[in-house]
Amino acid sequence: xxxxxxxxxxxxxxxxxxxxxxxxxxxxxxxxxxxxxxxxxxxxxxxxxxxxxxxxxxxxxxxxxxxxxxxxxxxxxxxxxxxxxxxxxxxxxxxxxxxxxxxxxxxxxxxxxxxxxxxxxxxxxxxxxxxxxxxxxxxxxxxxxxxxxxxxxxxxxxxxxxxxxxxxxxxxxxxxxxxxxxxxxxxxxxxxxxxxxxxxxxxxxxxxxxxxxxxxxxxxxxxxxxxxxxxxxx
Amino acid sequence: xxxxxxxxxxxxxxxxxxxxxxxxxxxxxxxxxxxxxxxxxxxxxxxxxxxxxxxxxxxxxxxxxxxxxxxxxxxxxxxxxxxxxxxxxxxxxxxxxxxxxxxxxxxxxxxxxxxxxxxxxxxxxxxxxxxxxxxxxxxxxxxxxxxxxxxxxxxxxxxxxxxxxxxxxxxxxxxxxxxxxxxxxxxxxxxxxxxxxxxxxxxxxxxxxxxxxxxxxxxxxxxxxxxxxxxxxxxxxxxxxxxxxxxxxxxxx
Numbered sequence: 001x002x003x004x005x006x007x008x009x010x011x012x013x014x015x016x017x018x019x020x021x022x023x024x025x026x027x028x029x030x031x032x033x034x035x036x037x038x039x040x041x042x043x044x045x046x047x048x049x050x051x052x053x054x055x056x057x058x059x060x061x062x063x064x065x066x067x068x069x070x071x072x073x074x075x076x077x078x079x080x081x082x083x084x085x086x087x088x089x090x091x092x093x094x095x096x097x098x099x100x101x102x103x104x105x106x107x108x109x110x111x112x113x114x115x116x117x118x119x120x121x122x123x124x125x126x127x128x129x130x131x132x133x134x135x136x137x138x139x140x141x142x143x144x145x146x147x148x149x150x151x152x153x154x155x156x157x158x159x160x161x162x163x164x165x166x167x168x169x170x171x172x173x174x175x176x177x178x179x180x181x182x183x184x185x186x187x188x189x190x191x192x193x194x195x196x197x198x199x200x201x202x203x204x205x206x207x208x209x210x211x212x213x214x215x216x217x218x219x220x221x222x223x224x225x226x227x228x229x230x231x232x233x234x
Numbered sequence: 235x236x237x238x239x240x241x242x243x244x245x246x247x248x249x250x251x252x253x254x255x256x257x258x259x260x261x262x263x264x265x266x267x268x269x270x271x272x273x274x275x276x277x278x279x280x281x282x283x284x285x286x287x288x289x290x291x292x293x294x295x296x297x298x299x300x301x302x303x304x305x306x307x308x309x310x311x312x313x314x315x316x317x318x319x320x321x322x323x324x325x326x327x328x329x330x331x332x333x334x335x336x337x338x339x340x341x342x343x344x345x346x347x348x349x350x351x352x353x354x355x356x357x358x359x360x361x362x363x364x365x366x367x368x369x370x371x372x373x374x375x376x377x378x379x380x381x382x383x384x385x386x387x388x389x390x391x392x393x394x395x396x397x398x399x400x401x402x403x404x405x406x407x408x409x410x411x412x413x414x415x416x417x418x419x420x421x422x423x424x425x426x427x428x429x430x431x432x433x434x435x436x437x438x439x440x441x442x443x444x445x446x447x448x449x450x451x452x453x454x455x456x457x458x459x460x461x462x463x464x465x466x467x468x469x470x471x472x473x474x475x476x477x478x479x480x481x482x483x484x485x486x487x
Binding site for chain 1: 238241
């Protein structure tokens with residue numbers, strides 16, 4: 001029990017519909033419970049609109065629950081966000097520092113890793129140029145290379161498993177899988193069931209903002225597939 | 235955590251200034267040229283056309299507009315900062331006060347550039363440096379704290395009620411005219427001038443002009459009162475932002 005880093009009990013999160021202040025509320029999460037232990041790799045599955053991304057933002061501490069409760073140990077949680085705070089008129093180097101700071105790194109940590117970022121992103125001399133001159137692929141390479149430098153206690157990944165062209169997708173995917181295999185605590189949201197089956201030990205299945213089942217990967221997938229099969233029209 | 239936030243605020247300020255300089259052909263020149271054009275406009279209207287100034291009108295106007303523009307940009311740029319960074323607020327867990335602070339610090343850097351130019355102009359037209367200049371740093375600190383407090387309050391409300399922006403510009407224009415920015419309060423007939431003198435911005439204008447033009451030390455008691463008001467406003471503004479902070483990540487852009 002001491003190994004439990006984060007625990008959510010019947011958590012709900014509501015958003016106002018449109019701009020209304022006192023108007024209608026939409027519950028993106030209705031009732032989700034989960035328990036995340038140290039070193040665990042938890043996959044979150046569910047259909048579109050099930051509330052998976054909202055759940056990650058709750059775990060990251062960005063969204064506060066409107067009902068239920070959440071217990072978090074003294075751990076850092078970071079959502080793996082790409083191109084966070086990127087400014088088009090700044091160089092790749094300046095954007096790397098800025099984005100690294102926004103991702104929770106200290107300046108000296110990110111400065112010490114600038115050479116590694118430059119190398120991993122394969123930007124060469126473009127690293128010193130404003131990113132407004134980059135192609136979208138170059139932008140993603142820089143963004144991913146910066147995000148990979150972050151080493152929180154709990155890494156939260158929302159679909160970002162590989163970016164860029166085919167070659168860089170392989171490289172970035174391999175780097176991320178290697179990171180996940182290093183014993184880090186990870187929560188992974190993905191539509192790619194094969195990735196979740198490959199990378200996660202436990203799985204949480206949520207539907208319409210409610211947790212349906214949480215448990216060992218195979219058990220949850222079996223129930224999920226059974227439900228999908230039943231839900232399909234004949 | 236605190237050191238990380240300080241690093242983030244400082245680097246973000248540098249990034250904002252650098253990006254702003256890179257956005258236009260004349261870059262940094264606009265930091266000085268834009269306020270200079272505005273000052274010229276006011277001088278033309280109030281001095282050349284309306285003849286409402288006196289012998290000291292031009293230096294009074296330059297000082298008033300320089301300080302007011304700094305305050306106003308801290309209040310508006312800082313005030314709109316959380317709203318304009320809602321995309322970032324939704325993706326990362328940062329105290330929302332970071333955004334107005336970055337905007338205010340970058341405006342302060344620009345103000346310091348304009349201040350150097352203002353001092354040079356004043357020296358050239360017969361208002362040399364004097365010992366009272368030593369009162370400028372604490373005076374400007376009070377200005378910053380006051381403007382930051384108002385900016386925080388605006389920044390707390392604008393994301394929830396973006397329409398407020400259209401009113402704020404007008405309210406600030408009224409405040410500018412009621413604060414002796416473009417004309418000295420001594421030109422306003424009694425007893426109205428006594429009421430206007432209660433305005434902290436008017437006190438700040440008077441104190442700055444006294445130092446730069448007449449080598450007069452500020453009235454410390456009056457400045458202490460303005461400082462107290464500024465600190466209260468600043469804490470109140472920060473408290474309002476903190477109160478609404480959980481709502482910002484849930485807002486649409």
